[in-house]
Amino acid sequence: MARTNSELLKNLGNFVNRTLMFVAKFCDGVVPAPHPEKGQAEVAELGALVDAKVQDYLAAMESRKLREAIRLAMAASTDANKFFTDTAVFRVIKTDPEHAGTLVAACLGMIRLLAALVAPYVPSLTDKILAQLALPQARAPAPRRTAPRRAGPRACDAALLSDELLAGAKAPHTLIAPGHRLGAPAPLIAEIPDDVIEGLRQRYGGKQDAAAGPGAEPAAASSSAAGGGAKGGKDAKATVAGGGKGGGKGDAAAGAGAKKGGGGGGGDKKDAPVDISRLDIRVGLIRKAWRHPDADSLYVEEIDVGEDQPRQVVSGLVKHIPEDEMQGRPVVVLCNLKPAAMRGVTSQAMVLAATHPESGKVELIQPPQGSKPGDRVTAAGYPGEPDELLNPKKKIFEAVQPDLATNADRVACYRGVPLATAAGPCTAASVAGGSIR
Known part of the structure; x- marks a missing residue:
């Protein structure tokens, strides 16, 4: 869950939100057309970095090296975030919109690719990203009782990682058609407060509960009060996506708790994160x-x-x-x-x-x-x-x-x-x- 805050939230969530907010502001929410020359060198450099990581990701998935695969997905997200910053697209759009169009198209293509890479791990997050891109979801959420307990490649995710998408990793500016209208941008992921992390650790930590002694029960109560009323590990993980379609009760509870705590100063905000x-x-x-x-x-x-x-x-x-x-x-x-x-x-x-x-x-x-x-x-x-x-x-x-x-x-x-x-x-x-x- 600490990685949820540091990687999903600050890495992937930040990249998706800043890109979509930019497109909403400067491109009227429409995917710009890449220029045949301007920006192509920067995009090619990004594509080479990302394509290598995607190939390693696929190899790791085939070998069931699941931690290595998600590490590579987050590394690709880091490359995309750095690309957005280093190319100074906020400045380029004001002086050379054609150049900026290529850069923005590449960022949007990276969002589509990253949504596919994280799908085996956080499917509800993928759903939310695809909804904001206004792209069809390639799979239907599985019933909760039949959902796998461990992340791994599944047939429903293969449709997301299509041959077209894999080939486009080298040229991310080609992955979403110019003129496509995007959905409304919104924050994807809520930070999991430290007290909720500790509460879930105490509640679902197995033998660690006994070792925790008398402190375990108050920690669990804190988790519930903050919206962590999840039943089992799956719902606990679902809070990562902040109430997405496939998130289950844990998502809904977390969203309600955050809303209650963040209402413009009304009421007691003791459960609200300090951020x-x-x-x-x-x-x-x-x-x-x-x-x-x-x-x-x-x-x-x-x-x-x-x-x-x-x-x-x-x-x-x-x-x-x-x-x-x-x-x-x-x-x-x-x-x-x-x-x-x-x-x-x-x-x-x-x-x-x-x-x-x-x-x-x-x-x-x-x-x-x-x-x-x-x-x-x-x-x-x-x-x-x-x-x-x-x-x-x-x-x-x-x-x-x-x-x-x-x-x-x-x-x-x-x-x-x-x-x-x-x-x-x-x-x-x-x-x-x-x-x-």
Whole structure:
């Protein structure tokens, strides 16, 4: 289950969601036509990497080396994620749409291929991916009582890994026809909270239950309360896909629990995961900024965050950003911190900035062009509504903040997943590898 969070969620789930969100935003939800020349070199390089992994995957499946096969599938997903980032498709689409069309078509083809590769392991996830691609499902879900207990190649999955698909691994931009209209993008996978993992481990761990002693029963209760009311290992695994069609009761319970915990701050959120979804991060626009009357290092800003009135925010940025550069500036704002007085002036939010790990240079995180005040900033794979107000005693932001940083491409990320609006990712101007707060 830890691998569910680190590989399925942050690797495959992130790649699928960021690609489909991009196509919905920039291509009107339609598969673009690859250009006969532009982008072909990059796609050929990707195809060579992926084709080698697919051949090794097939050999591993034939030999029943199931762990090796899924490792290769996730490695192919890593290649696809890296391709999306390294080709800078968000920038290319603005300057050369034909070139971007080839790159995007390749990413969509990779999604189709990856859906087939993971089908023997997480069939409900494959169903959800194919639905978002608006492609037919090549198999009908088996009745639960006859479903195999171990992952492995099955006749129903052979239809997914067709000769056409296998041959297309070398040229992923050919795997979905140009002009095909996709379904609506949505997060595929919900992160499994640590307490649920521990509860399931205690509940279904066999002899480990006895070794756990008195702590086993509370852990199991925690699992049930968080939506882990699954019957046996199959349902426990089904929670990975977050309520997909073939997910069973475990999926439904997990989805209901997450919804209850993430309802915009209403009710008790003790069972909600402590992650980026708890933070209300929005696009803001600084209407005006001025020096704090009683603190030389502080600015006071009026920031439009999509509400009836602008919020007043105090920021320690005087030493880093000139006052004239603060005026009329788009920013990214954390909006559900408890208001606090800073040298006699109330601050109702926090502007996010990145700090270089060596030079100490500080830069504001910038929302993407095309976003507007009030647009929510999220990380793919972390669904749910934010808390209405973060409880300072719970230290939610303090727990999340260490995983906020810019990557090598200056993209603001949470655990490696880009922070983005529908218009694209948020970025820093030059700070790479910098902590965000």
